Amino acid sequence: MKRGKRLKRVAIWLCAGAVALVSALVIAWATGLILHDSSQAASVKEALHFYRANKHGSGALNGVYLYATKGHESIDALGGAHHTYPATTSITAIEIPCGVQLRWTALQGRSTIWTFCSTAAGTVLRLSDERHSFFGQHDHATYTCSNRLLLPVKPVRGVVDPFRCSAHQVAENGAVHILGRATIKVGGKSVRAVHARTTLSIHGGATGGTETIDWWLDAANSLPLRITMQSRTSRSLFVGRVHYSEDFTLRLLSLRPKR
Numbered sequence: 001m002k003r004g005k006r007l008k009r010v011a012i013w014l015c016a017g018a019v020a021l022v023s024a025l026v027i028a029w030a031t032g033l034i035l036h037d038s039s040q041a042a043s044v045k046e047a048l049h050f051y052r053a054n055k056h057g058s059g060a061l062n063g064v065y066l067y068a069t070k071g072h073e074s075i076d077a078l079g080g081a082h083h084t085y086p087a088t089t090s091i092t093a094i095e096i097p098c099g100v101q102l103r104w105t106a107l108q109g110r111s112t113i114w115t116f117c118s119t120a121a122g123t124v125l126r127l128s129d130e131r132h133s134f135f136g137q138h139d140h141a142t143y144t145c146s147n148r149l150l151l152p153v154k155p156v157r158g159v160v161d162p163f164r165c166s167a168h169q170v171a172e173n174g175a176v177h178i179l180g181r182a183t184i185k186v187g188g189k190s191v192r193a194v195h196a197r198t199t200l201s202i203h204g205g206a207t208g209g210t211e212t213i214d215w216w217l218d219a220a221n222s223l224p225l226r227i228t229m230q231s232r233t234s235r236s237l238f239v240g241r242v243h244y245s246e247d248f249t250l251r252l253l254s255l256r257p258k259r
Contacts, residue, residue, distance in 0.1 A: 044090050047092050051259070059094075059100075062257070064091075065090060065092075067088065068087065068088060075242060085106045089106045100116050100221075100222065102224065110131065113127070115129075116222050121153060122150075123149070123222045128143040129141075132244075141167045144167070147161060150176060150215055156178060157181075160176070161175065162174070163198075169205035172202050179214075187253060192219045197213070205235075206236040208234055209233030213227065213228070213230075214229075228250075229246065
């Protein structure tokens with residue numbers, strides 16, 4: 001009987017110890033003592049390797065373009081994390097049957113691929129592939145868009161056209177605002193551009209938020225000469241409502257890409 005009581009007490013102690021250990025792990029995880037967030041800049045050398053390793057034609061736009069960059073992203077989950085983007089980032093351009101695919105990389109784990117397609121109405125943004133990484137956890141979403149006309153054949157200042165994008169249960173409803181023509185200096189050369197702004201709201205799948213992007217696109221070939229972006233989104237997770245923010249500005253440094 002005494003032996004049975006001792007075994008019972010040992011079992012209670014072991015259970016209590018296990019609960020205490022799990023509680024300690026949860027607290028350590030929530031306070032960032034176990035999950036450490038880190039970010040590493042994506043290098044131009046890596047972009048060139050990616051470009052050279054992938055098969056593509058001999059399109060005039062093809063190559064790796066360098067952009068002066070100011071920006072950052074942050075998240076408030078698990079004590080918060082902040083990533084500052086490097087002073088120079090790259091966009092890899094590869095011409096595809098419908099137009100051109102643009103791959104912007106800022107950090108290891110932070111990139112966006114924009115697919116521009118030529119239509120009778122002009123250049124539309126057909127796909128937007130977003131990748132983010134915090135605390136070693138990766139988030140990936142591909143948005144398919146309809147009527148996101150960024151560079152009309154005949155741009156008219158003041159025209160506003162609605163568009164819609166979707167990815168799984170998440171939808172983006174927005175509008176393209178044509179703000180007019182501009183002349184942008186790139187490496188000492190003057191380039192004719194069209195300035196368009198996209199504004200959108202995000203909803204669905206416990207996700208919400210807003211995003212604004214200003215595009216200055218080369219009127220001749222749709223290459224981004226400048227981009228500014230502001231994003232504010234949130235999502236309900238088991239740790240509560242998580243908020244994400246991102247701001248960046250890109251400015252093309254040279255019209256001649258690296259190959």
